Amino acid sequence: MTRLYLSCDSCALSVGADELAQALTAQLGEQIDLQRTSTRGMFWLEPLLEVDTPQGRVGYGPLTAEDLPSLLAADLLNGGDHPLCIGLVEQHPYLARQQRLTFASLGHNRPLAMEDYAAQGGWSGLQRALNLSPQQIVDEVKESGLRGRGGAAFPTGIKWQTVLDAQAPYHRGFDEAVKFIVCNADEGDSGTFSDRLVMEDNPFQLIEGMLIAALATGATRGYIYLRAEYPHAHRVLQQAITLAEQQGYLGEAILGSHHRFHLQVRLAAGAYICGEETALLESLEGKRGMVRAKPPLPALEGLFGQPTVVNNVISLASVPLILSKGGAHYRDFGQGRSRGTMPLQLAGNIRQGGLVEVAFGVTLREILYDFGGGSASGRPIKAVQIGGPLGAYIPPAHFDTPLDYEALAAVGGMVGHGGIVVFDDQADLGQMAAFAMEFCALESCGKCTPCRIGSTRAQEVLARIRQGEDAEDNLALLTDLCDTMEQASLCALGGMAPYPVKSIVKYFGEELHSVSQTPSAGGQH
Amino acid sequence: MAAHIPLAPVESSTEARIRTLAGDLKQQPGALLPILHAVQDTFGYVPECTAAVLATELALSRAEVHGVISFYHHFRTRPAGAHVLHICRAEACQSMGSAALERDIKQLLNIDYHQTTADGSVTLEPVYCLGNCACSPNIRLDDAVHGRMTLAKTERLLQLLKEGQA
Numbered sequence: 001m002t003r004l005y006l007s008c009d010s011c012a013l014s015v016g017a018d019e020l021a022q023a024l025t026a027q028l029g030e031q032i033d034l035q036r037t038s039t040r041g042m043f044w045l046e047p048l049l050e051v052d053t054p055q056g057r058v059g060y061g062p063l064t065a066e067d068l069p070s071l072l073a074a075d076l077l078n079g080g081d082h083p084l085c086i087g088l089v090e091q092h093p094y095l096a097r098q099q100r101l102t103f104a105s106l107g108h109n110r111p112l113a114m115e116d117y118a119a120q121g122g123w124s125g126l127q128r129a130l131n132l133s134p135q136q137i138v139d140e141v142k143e144s145g146l147r148g149r150g151g152a153a154f155p156t157g158i159k160w161q162t163v164l165d166a167q168a169p170y171h172r173g174f175d176e177a178v179k180f181i182v183c184n185a186d187e188g189d190s191g192t193f194s195d196r197l198v199m200e201d202n203p204f205q206l207i208e209g210m211l212i213a214a215l216a217t218g219a220t221r222g223y224i225y226l227r228a229e230y231p232h233a234h235r236v237l238q239q240a241i242t243l244a245e246q247q248g249y250l251g252e253a254i255l256g257s258h259h260r261f262h263l264q265v266r267l268a269a270g271a272y273i274c275g276e277e278t279a280l281l282e283s284l285e286g287k288r289g290m291v292r293a294k295p296p297l298p299a300l301e302g303l304f305g306q307p308t309v310v311n312n313v314i315s316l317a318s319v320p321l322i323l324s325k326g327g328a329h330y331r332d333f334g335q336g337r338s339r340g341t342m343p344l345q346l347a348g349n350i351r352q353g354g355l356v357e358v359a360f361g362v363t364l365r366e367i368l369y370d371f372g373g374g375s376a377s378g379r380p381i382k383a384v385q386i387g388g389p390l391g392a393y394i395p396p397a398h399f400d401t402p403l404d405y406e407a408l409a410a411v412g413g414m415v416g417h418g419g420i421v422v423f424d425d426q427a428d429l430g431q432m433a434a435f436a437m438e439f440c441a442l443e444s445c446g447k448c449t450p451c452r453i454g455s456t457r458a459q460e461v462l463a464r465i466r467q468g469e470d471a472e473d474n475l476a477l478l479t480d481l482c483d484t485m486e487q488a489s490l491c492a493l494g495g496m497a498p499y500p501v502k503s504i505v506k507y508f509g510e511e512l513h514s515v516s517q518t519p520s521a522g523g524q525h
Numbered sequence: 526m527a528a529h530i531p532l533a534p535v536e537s538s539t540e541a542r543i544r545t546l547a548g549d550l551k552q553q554p555g556a557l558l559p560i561l562h563a564v565q566d567t568f569g570y571v572p573e574c575t576a577a578v579l580a581t582e583l584a585l586s587r588a589e590v591h592g593v594i595s596f597y598h599h600f601r602t603r604p605a606g607a608h609v610l611h612i613c614r615a616e617a618c619q620s621m622g623s624a625a626l627e628r629d630i631k632q633l634l635n636i637d638y639h640q641t642t643a644d645g646s647v648t649l650e651p652v653y654c655l656g657n658c659a660c661s662p663n664i665r666l667d668d669a670v671h672g673r674m675t676l677a678k679t680e681r682l683l684q685l686l687k688e689g690q691a
């Protein structure tokens with residue numbers, strides 16, 4: 001019997017992995033043992049089928065059920081050659097050149113198999129944390145240099161220290177002096193999917209990270225605030241939590257210790273602003289997702305007024321390794337004040353889109369061409385938007401910028417959550433500028449005028465510029481509006497929505513003036 | 526055993542069903558969103574009486590509940606068609622031609638966003654990223670994401686729906 005591997009991740013499913021699995025089982029039945037694993041994160045190859053051979057796993061993709069006859073004729077079950085064969089998967093340059101720390105298990109585990117998680121070294125960070133004091137755990141995370149991967153890049157260890165030091169008041173609803181760990185799984189930025197990958201492909205890693213955060217800060221309850229657009233991740237997380245409870249990792253007396261931690265998934269409801277941590281807390285409390293003024297810091301007065309850690313999925317998923325291998329091990333990757341690895345997500349008009357986890361410091365050009373292989377359309381890349389809808393559009397002149405927090409900021413960009421969206425020369429960036437303001441207006445929580453009204457005004461002004469009306473005056477007005485939004489908005493939605501617009505004005509100014517006849521962007525294959 | 530337990534009379538009015546849904550969840554702090562999800566999952570939308578019923582159940586004002594329902598894009602206050610089709614409008618999908626796909630699908634269904642086809646089969650909604658941005662453009666049909674979409678593939682999916690297979 002030959003062992004085959006095929007991902008059950010929602011990306012693989014979205015391009016026909018289940019249909020392929022059915023066809024394989026129907027045709028090969030007893031001859032194969034088909035394992036549904038996590039994805040490799042090489043999404044342009046999905047569905048990617050891997051075959052166990054004495055030399056290692058040989059991959060084939062992207063496949064459809066129609067490819068089966070020719071694959072079988074090419075001796076698929078012995079790793080035979082075929083036009084869609086990519087050779088030994090581990091040796092594929094896309095993987096071989098990465099430094100996968102947080103995503104080391106990708107492709108090697110069945111997402112809900114606890115034995116697979118343990119076999120990949122899972123729970124060893126937790127085991128170690130159970131033998132450390134809270135302060136020692138926090139120190140380990142500080143030592144790692146980990147900065148929040150949700151966008152704001154705040155040092156995780158310092159946030160945990162604040163919550164550890166905070167005295168929690170008694171809360172009647174919970175009947176204890178409760179502290180919370182809240183996982184921000186709202187992943188709203190276009191071009192990002194690394195949170196989804198953790199949750200769908202290795203959910204126990206997130207649970208372990210949250211448990212360690214709880215031990216570090218004395219928190220006894222946790223919530224995963226998950227975007228409603230991720231139904232597959234929702235199902236996987238629910239099952240993973242149930243399994244972890246049954247095995248004594250969650251609930252009372254964790255692994256027989258005196259620690260307890262109760263974890264729940266809470267579904268969001270389609271509001272981008274609820275990714276902002278204070279709006280998220282309001283939403284968890286059952287209210288409108290209105291941004292809160294800071295202070296007080298959520299670390300001191302967070303969910304239901306209690307001390308609360310709010311961390312992104314990737315931040316939390318980085319912690320098990322930091323505990324098991326030590327903070328110094330993690331810190332030794334990266335450069336300057338950007339330590340460790342960054343799971344970059346290559347998306348949009350790119351030939352080889354997927355997850356690229358590398359140490360900070362790789363240049364954008366290497367990511368786009370060495371990993372990405374250039375645009376999907378084969379046309380020149382005109383711009384990339386990094387860090388989600390509030391990120392600047394970066395022109396090719398800056399493609400030699402190394403990817404780290406400070407270097408990217410120096411050219412007006414941001415790492416954010418690590419999403420890189422690629423546009424070819426057919427894209428209408430004037431339209432993208434208008435879209436940035438449209439999105440801001442749509443998603444504004446409405447608390448401050450510059451964001452709520454300014455974004456709508458900016459859309460109108462942009463429309464006039466695009467029609468060629470008083471271009472100069474309107475451009476001055478646009479600049480004014482952008483400045484006001486930047487300076488007078490309470491949070492980064494209004495405060496940074498001008499960034500993409502200003503970068504387009506600066507680098508692609510001529511595109512503002514042309515209204516194209518066709519809907520924006522090219523590259524449909 | 527179960528046969529000996531007297532069954533509670535089945536309350537069938539919408540109000541009563543919403544009350545039952547709330548009853549299972551309202552003990553937990555911050556219960557409003559989970560309850561609204563349960564309501565929408567049950568009815569396909571959030572019926573008009575929801576605000577009044579939940580205001581009583583959760584000791585909130587009706588305006589507060591209404592404010593929450595209207596804040597979130599996910600909650601709809603009108604019934605949806607048998608299936609909901611979301612088209613991703615966010616940047617990565619735009620870079621791969623989603624605007625043209627969007628235009629074509631609207632034309633095919635002869636509806637705009639937030640509308641339902643005349644036969645009641647499909648409601649069309651925009652969505653801003655489905656987390657599948659390396660396989661753009663994307664759509665979501667009910668709970669399943671479909672990547673690398675084209676008009677032809679969308680037509681095939683809708684055909685399968687009609688035949689009751691998707």
Ligand SMILES: Cc1cc2nc3c(=O)[nH]c(=O)nc-3n(C[C@H](O)[C@H](O)[C@H](O)COP(=O)(O)O)c2cc1C
Nearest residue numbers: 148149150184186187188275276277311312315492
């Ligand atoms: C408009 C807006 C949207 C945001 N969306 C997210 C999000 O989807 N996921 C996330 O982790 N952080 C998001 N953030 C950042 C959070 O406010 C917060 O910094 C983060 O959750 C903290 O976790 P970290 O330190 O682990 O990154 C957003 C911020 C803003 C202003």
Ligand code: SF4
Nearest residue numbers: 445447448451491494
């Ligand atoms: S900037 Fe916009 S989203 Fe942020 S608080 Fe103000 S109105 Fe709300």
Ligand code: FES
Nearest residue numbers: 613615618655658
């Ligand atoms: S932008 Fe469409 S799936 Fe992310």
